[in-house]
Amino acid sequence: MKKTVFFGALAVAGMAAGVAAAGTLDDVKARGKLNCGVSTGLVGFAAPDANGNWEGFDVGVCRAVAAAVLGDPTAVEFVPTTGKTRFTALASGEVDMLARNTTWTFTRDVDLKFEFVGINYYDGQGFMAPKSLGVTSAKELDGATICIQTGTTTELNLADFFRANNMSYEPVPIETNAEAQQQYLAGACDVLTTDASGLAATRASFENPQDHIILPEIISKEPLGPLVRHGDQQWGDLVRWTLNALISAEELGITSANIDELAKGTKNPEINRILGTEGDLGGMLGLDKQWAYRAIKAGGNYGELFEKNIGENTPIGLARGLNAQWKDGGLIYSPPFR
Amino acid sequence: MSEQSYVRDEMLPELPPPATEVGVIGWMRENLFSGWLNTILTLAGIVIVYFAVAAALPWFLNSVWNANSLSECREILEGEAGACWGVIRDRFNQLMFGFYPHEEQWRPVLAFVLLFVAIAPILFNPMPLEMKIAWGGFIIFGLWLLWITGAPILAHLAFLVAGLALYYEPWARKMLFFSALYPFIMVWLMWGGSAWYVISALLGFVIGYLIYRLLEPIMGFLIAVIVSVLVAIGWWFFLAAPFAAWMAGIIPLELTPVESRKFGGLMLSVMLGVTGIVGSLPLGIVLALARQSDLLIVKTISVGFIEFIRGVPLITLLFVASTLLNIFLPPGTEFDIILRVMIMVTLFASAYMAEVIRGGLAALPRGQYEAADALGLDYWKAQRLIIMPQALKISIPGIVSTFIGLFKDTTLVSIIGLLDMLGLANAIRATTAWNGIIWELYIFIAFVFFIFCFAMSRYSMYLERKLQTGH
Numbered sequence: 121m122k123k124t125v126f127f128g129a130l131a132v133a134g135m136a137a138g139v140a141a142a143g144t145l146d147d148v149k150a151r152g153k154l155n156c157g158v159s160t161g162l163v164g165f166a167a168p169d170a171n172g173n174w175e176g177f178d179v180g181v182c183r184a185v186a187a188a189v190l191g192d193p194t195a196v197e198f199v200p201t202t203g204k205t206r207f208t209a210l211a212s213g214e215v216d217m218l219a220r221n222t223t224w225t226f227t228r229d230v231d232l233k234f235e236f237v238g239i240n241y242y243d244g245q246g247f248m249a250p251k252s253l254g255v256t257s258a259k260e261l262d263g264a265t266i267c268i269q270t271g272t273t274t275e276l277n278l279a280d281f282f283r284a285n286n287m288s289y290e291p292v293p294i295e296t297n298a299e300a301q302q303q304y305l306a307g308a309c310d311v312l313t314t315d316a317s318g319l320a321a322t323r324a325s326f327e328n329p330q331d332h333i334i335l336p337e338i339i340s341k342e343p344l345g346p347l348v349r350h351g352d353q354q355w356g357d358l359v360r361w362t363l364n365a366l367i368s369a370e371e372l373g374i375t376s377a378n379i380d381e382l383a384k385g386t387k388n389p390e391i392n393r394i395l396g397t398e399g400d401l402g403g404m405l406g407l408d409k410q411w412a413y414r415a416i417k418a419g420g421n422y423g424e425l426f427e428k429n430i431g432e433n434t435p436i437g438l439a440r441g442l443n444a445q446w447k448d449g450g451l452i453y454s455p456p457f458r
Numbered sequence: 459m460s461e462q463s464y465v466r467d468e469m470l471p472e473l474p475p476p477a478t479e480v481g482v483i484g485w486m487r488e489n490l491f492s493g494w495l496n497t498i499l500t501l502a503g504i505v506i507v508y509f510a511v512a513a514a515l516p517w518f519l520n521s522v523w524n525a526n527s528l529s530e531c532r533e534i535l536e537g538e539a540g541a542c543w544g545v546i547r548d549r550f551n552q553l554m555f556g557f558y559p560h561e562e563q564w565r566p567v568l569a570f571v572l573l574f575v576a577i578a579p580i581l582f583n584p585m586p587l588e589m590k591i592a593w594g595g596f597i598i599f600g601l602w603l604l605w606i607t608g609a610p611i612l613a614h615l616a617f618l619v620a621g622l623a624l625y626y627e628p629w630a631r632k633m634l635f636f637s638a639l640y641p642f643i644m645v646w647l648m649w650g651g652s653a654w655y656v657i658s659a660l661l662g663f664v665i666g667y668l669i670y671r672l673l674e675p676i677m678g679f680l681i682a683v684i685v686s687v688l689v690a691i692g693w694w695f696f697l698a699a700p701f702a703a704w705m706a707g708i709i710p711l712e713l714t715p716v717e718s719r720k721f722g723g724l725m726l727s728v729m730l731g732v733t734g735i736v737g738s739l740p741l742g743i744v745l746a747l748a749r750q751s752d753l754l755i756v757k758t759i760s761v762g763f764i765e766f767i768r769g770v771p772l773i774t775l776l777f778v779a780s781t782l783l784n785i786f787l788p789p790g791t792e793f794d795i796i797l798r799v800m801i802m803v804t805l806f807a808s809a810y811m812a813e814v815i816r817g818g819l820a821a822l823p824r825g826q827y828e829a830a831d832a833l834g835l836d837y838w839k840a841q842r843l844i845i846m847p848q849a850l851k852i853s854i855p856g857i858v859s860t861f862i863g864l865f866k867d868t869t870l871v872s873i874i875g876l877l878d879m880l881g882l883a884n885a886i887r888a889t890t891a892w893n894g895i896i897w898e899l900y901i902f903i904a905f906v907f908f909i910f911c912f913a914m915s916r917y918s919m920y921l922e923r924k925l926q927t928g929h
C-alpha cells in the first residue's frame with residue numbers, strides 16, 4: 121500500500137543520494153537545516169522545554185553552527201540520540217554533527233572514524249556521598265557500596281581507581297541516571313559515582329542538597345566535545361572553528377551584548393578578523409564574512425553559554441574550574457584567528 | 459398401643475438463618491475468616507493495605523498542581539510529603555503530542571477520534587443499544603477535544619457527520635468503506651502535505667482492482683492478479699508522483715507538512731500500536747494459514763519467519779531498524795525512522811499473532827474442515843465461511859493479549875532515541891525545572907497506559923460474550 125510507495129521512493133532517493141554524496145556543508149545548505157545529534161535529555165546540556173524548544177550547553181553549540189552556516193540559529197533539527205545509537209546516527213549520515221557530551225577517546229577518534237573538533241567541556245568522574253557518612257576524601261571509601269551506571273567508562277575507571285589505591289568496594293549496578301538518584305536517596309548505596317557535572321546536577325535536584333557532598337577527587341579525564349564524520353575536512357574545520365570562535369570571543373571580550381558595537385570595527389585586528397571586518401576567514405571555510413558574528417550572536421560566547429546553562433547562577437551551579445579560559449587558569453584555549 | 463399424643467399437622471414457620479450465617483457477618487465468616495490460615499492471611503492483608511494507604515494517601519492528598527518547577531512545589535509543600543502534579547500540567551501537551559506543532563495538534567486529535575469511527579463498524583456490528591448511548595457521549599467528547607485543540611469548523615463537521623452516520627442503519631454498513639479509507643486519511647492528517655500523494659497512492663489500489671475485474675473473465679484468475687499487481691506497482695513507481703504533483707497544481711489540498719521526527723508522546727505510542735494491531739492481524743492470519751499449508755515452500759518460509767522473529771527480542775529488531783538499516787542503506791538515505799519502527803513492530807506482532815491464530819485453527823475439530831470440504835467449498839471460501847470465524851473466535855483472548863502486549867511494547871522505542879512518553883519523562887527530568895521528579899511522571903504514564911489496556915481487555919470480554927454460541 122502506502123508503504124510500497126515509500127519503499128520505491130526511498131530506493132530511488134537512496135540511489136540518487138548515494139551517487140551525489142556531496143560535502144556535508146552543501147547538504148546542509150541544500151536542506152536548509154542542520155541535523156544535530158543531541159542527548160535524549162541531560163541536565164544543563166540538552167533538554168526540551170515545555171514548548172519543545174531544545175536548550176542547553178551542547179544545544180548552544182548546534183545553534184552556533186546553524187547560525188554560522190545558515191544564518192538562523194533556529195534552523196536546527198535536533199535528533200535525540202542515546203548512548204547506544206549516537207555513533208551510528210553520525211556514521212550513517214542521519215546527523216551532520218554530534219554535540220552530545222561525548223568523551224574524546226582514542227578508539228572513538230581513530231577506530232570509529234570520527235573527528236573530534238575540540239573540547240567544550242572538561243569533565244571527570246567524581247563521587248557524591250551523604251554528609252552523615254563522614255567521609256571527606258575518596259581515599260576513605262574502602263569497603264563502600266557504590267551506585268554505578270553499567271556499561272560506561274565510569275565502571276572501568278572506578279575499578280582502576282580502587283585497585284590502584286588498594287581498596288575494595290561493592291558495586292550496585294544501575295541502568296539509568298534517574299534510577300541512580302532514587303537508589304542513592306533510598307540508601308541502597310553509600311556513594312554515587314558519575315561525571316562531576318552530572319553529580320552537581322543530581323545534587324541540585326535533591327530536596328536537601330546541603331546534606332550531600334561531592335568529594336574533591338576526580339578520578340578520570342572526560343574531555344567532552346562535538347564530533348563529525350571522518351573524511352569531510354571542510355565540514356570538520358567549520359564546526360571546529362565555530363567552536364573556536366565562541367571560545368576566542370570570550371577571551372577577547374566579544375559578548376552578545378557588545379558584538380554589534382564591535383562589528384563596526386575595532387583597533388584589535390583579531391576581533392576584526394573574527395567578526396569579518398578585516399580579511400576573509402569565512403571565505404576560506406566556504407562561508408561569508410559574517411559567519412562568526414552570527415555564531416556568537418546566536419547564544420553568546422563560550423562563557424555566556426556556560427553561565428546561562430550550567431554556570432554558578434543556574435540550579436546546577438558548576439564552577440568554571442578546568443573550563444575557565446587559559447588566562448584564568450583553565451584549559452579552554454583556542455588557536456589564534458589569523 | 460398406637461397412642462400418639464401429638465402429631466404436627468402444619469409446617470413450622472421458617473426461621474431466619476442464624477445471624478452469623480447471613481449478611482455482612484456471614485459473608486465475612488465464609489470469605490475472610492473461614493479457618494485459622496485464612497484468618498491470619500486476612501489480618502496480614504489488612505495490615506499491609508493499611509500501611510500502603512497510610513504511606514500513599516497523604517502524598518496524594520497533598521497534591522500540588524500550580525507549580526512550574528520542582529523547587530516551587532517544595533516551597534508550597536514546606537517540607538511535607540506531597541505529589542507535585544505540576545509537572546503533568548506543565549508538560550501535558552508534550553506528553554500527549556511530543557513535538558508536534560502546537561497549532562496543528564487538532565490533526566492527531568481528529569485522526570484519533572476518526573479512528574473510533576473507523577473501527578466501530580468492525581467492532582460493534584450491529585451497535586447494541588448501550589453502545590448507541592455511549593457513542594453519543596463519545597461524539598460530544600470528540601467534538602470537545604477538537605474544540606480545545608483549536609480545530610477548524612470543517613474538522614468538527616467531518617467528525618460529526620462521520621460519527622452520526624453510524625446511527626443510521628442503511629449507512630452504518632457502508633461505513634466499512636470509511637474504515638478502508640481510514641489509513642489513508644490518517645497518513646494525510648498526521649504527516650500533512652498535499653492530499654494528492656495519498657489519493658494517488660490509493661488510486662493504485664483502485665486501478666489494480668478495476669483491471670482485475672476487467673481481465674478476470676477473459677484471462678482467468680492467476681493472470682488477472684499478476685497483471686493487476688504489476689500495473690498497480692507501475693502506477694506507484696512511475697505515475698503516482700507526477701499525477702499527484704499535477705493535481706496539486708490544479709486543486710491544492712494542502713496541510714502543513716509535519717516531519718515524523720516531531721512525533722512523540724502518547725501519540726507516537728498510539729500510532730505504533732494501531733498500525734501494529736491493524737497490520738499484524740491480517741499478516742498473522744496469512745502466516746498461520748501458510749504454516750498449516752501443504753505447500754512446502756510456503757510452509758518453510760512461514761515457519762522460518764515466525765521462528766526467527768519469535769526467537770529475537772523486540773529491542774533487537776528496533777536496534778536493527780534504527781542503526782543497522784542505516785548502515786546497509788546507501789549513505790544519505792532518508793528512510794523515515796518512524797516508518798522503520800512501524801514495520802518492525804508490525805512484523806514482530808504478526809509472528810506472535812500467527813501462533814495465536816494457529817492455536818485457534820488447531821482447536822477446531824477436524825470435522826469442521828471435512829464438513830467444509832463436503833460442501834464443495836474451495837479453500838478460500840472454506841476458510842472465510844467456516845474455519846476462520848470459528849478459529850478467530852476461539853483465539854480472541856490470545857489476540858487481544860497480543861494487542862495489549864504490543865501496545866505496551868511501544869514504550870521500548872525510547873531506547874532508540876524516539877521520545878514516546880517514557881522517553882519524554884527522561885527528557886523532562888533533564889530540564890533544570892523538573893530535575894529530580896520521578897513518581898508523578900511514571901504514575902501518570904502508567905495510568906494512561908492502564909486506561910488503554912483495560913479498555914481493550916474489557917472489549918475482548920464483551921466480544922467473547924457476544925460471540926458465545928456454546929450452550
